Amino acid sequence: MARRKSVKRLINIGLSLIVVLIVVAAVTTYFWQMRLQKPDEVNMANMADMAGMTHMEHMASMAVSDPEEGMVSCAAIMAPESSGPTRKFDMTAARTTLKLDNGKTADAWTFNGSSPGPELRVTEGDRVVVTLHNKDIEDGVTIHWHGIAVPxxxxxIAGVTQDAVAPGGQFTYTFIATTPGTYWYHSHQMSSIQASKGLLGALIMEPKQQPESNxxxxxxxxxxxxxxxxxxxNGSTNGLSVPGKPGEQVRLRLINAGNETMEFDVDGAPFRVMAMDGHDLHNPGQLDGTIVPVGAGQRYDLLIKVPESGQVVVNSPESSPITIGNGIQPQHSEGGQLFLFVNYGTPLPNDSALHIEPDRRFELKLGQTxxxxxxxxKSFHEIPPMDVKKGDHILITVSNEGGGDHPFHIHGHVFRVLSRDGVALQGSPVYLDTLLTKKGETYELMLEANNPGLWMAHCHDLKHASMGMSMMINYQGITTPYRVGTKSGNLPDL
Ligand SMILES: [Cu+2]
Structure with a gap:
């Protein structure tokens, strides 16, 4: 009897020990992995955590960034001279108590007192000059121009292209509006925190001349x-009401600045997908009863003709509906096919860009530990950067191995989607800056290295980016005087 009791006690002690060990292992792993989010000091141009370096190594890495050795600083790569008109904007980031239209208040961080911040409308060819002022955001702020290939x-990017702007400070951004389309902006200092606090807004680049095909x-x-x-x-909890008379053709610019994929369907009229991420599609066909998935960070321009009956409703399970026009409310049709861009529209005749041989190839498996x-x-600065040089054509294979939808965003460039799951695109060429990937999918992308710099490439579920799904595309010969880490306070993706 006593023997059986002591065996039982031993088992109990053993089990408790195992539980304690598992907890200790989990906590250790947690802190070990979380430290990646907040390194002491990292130079994103060579991705070494300087805290782990000896003095000699530190000096050696400094020598590499000596401008006299033919290296160019990212800070010195600016917008070229231009002859177009200058459009100036002032944007002030500040803590603001917002009164929402559902009666609640929110402690938000705003640009010019609102969230989203002002819609910036510019015209192709404009020299866009935006001065960012930080009133009282303690961690500092920046503005990143999502989808626009700026210098x-x-x-x-805090810690890569600039220091985060401290309270009382300012920074002036200058770039030329070269590619008409639908874009947006957000702070890229502690992006997952600051975007969800409200530091974001739309940027629309209008074409200089409306194309006849529009x-x-x-x-x-x-x-x-x-x-x-x-x-x-548009800052409302109650959905959106868009004016439109029967027969009018409304271009609806959907911008997903949240962290989750949204799915839209259109009741009351057929529609077309005119553009993705600001880039027009070739011969977009008419769609009916189709569900359009828009990944975090992506933009879709829909063209919707207001019917004689007067009203169209754009629904998404994630948000209140958009109504266009004010006639009889259309019937809601459930279900429908998911929109796939891989066979939408028609190919360009003689598309020579399809036959370019890549100079470099990279394989990126998006997943989780x-x-x-x-x-x-690997995560964040431990992921080796994609090392490229100007003029290269880069073939990037992106696979989603789990952990949710991963809308993969590349800074400073537009890439062309070549294939999905091994099948080449059959329809219109598709150029994106953010590619929605779902679990099990593999895409091939072609990117032309035509914008020398140091560029982030990350998941635009910004929570995923903050958990480490963020890496760099670094051009050879480019350095940065800025540092990411707790020492400088620059934490671009926290
Ligand atoms: Cu992700």
């Missing part, structure tokens, strides 16, 4: 954000 020094007679922006846990469209999100099993 390196203007990309707004059938739209009016347009509207629908900017979706998650202010904390509240989904807003215990407490981090990872690329090829």
């Amino acid at each position: 390196c020094s203007q990309d707004g 059938p739209s007679t009016s347009e509207a922006t629908a900017f979706y954000q998650q202010l904390g846990s509240t989904m807003l469209v 215990l407490f981090t999100k990872s690329i090829n099993g």
